Amino acid sequence: QKEVEQDPGPLSVPEGAIVSLNCTYSNSAFQYFMWYRQYSRKGPELLMYTYSSGNKEDGRFTAQVDKSSKYISLFIRDSQPSDSATYLCAMSGNYGQNFVFGPGTRLSVLP
């Protein structure tokens, strides 16, 4: 079993749709959870950051962490073509170190 699993997609949705992206993990020591967005031929950039369980909202983006189920989610409301990118989940058990990345989900938002 891989340490972090993520559906690679591709996922295609119409503009304005609600998008749900998910990762599952096996290491119960993970406490820091992140979502990175990566545009084609660019480096990843941090989108959302969550510590331990719970929800965090930032504009159209909501990150959820369920440590009991070892499951994290990223929701995108009112999706836009500019949201088309690959979304990588990442997690760590150490303070700011030793990140483990999921393989990424490629999202296309169609106008």
Added chain:
Amino acid sequence: NAGVTQTPKFRILKIGQSMTLQCAQDMNHNYMYWYRQDPGMGLKLIYYSVGAGITDKGEVPNGYNVSRSTTEDFPLRLELAAPSQTSVYFCASSYPDRGPNTGELFFGEGSRLTVL
């Protein structure tokens, strides 16, 4: 503010050749990392450094070497290139105790390497 700068952006190598990927950051970050990204495999950590003069192996260090003589620079050396090293390489930096998103990684734009 340049952030993390990687050179070269593209390179083709022949089997057995050697080369160095350059990485520089201007954010005064103490942590620096090298990752490789292969299709469907996510980012795999090659080497990392917690400060000048200190380096350590990541998940996939074989075939690579690093050095960290200054805070700003963290070059990655490929010795005796093999086709299995064909990948996109990303350098990243962070400052774990600074800012609201502790441990946030700042990535360069990547170096695409093909070994033929």
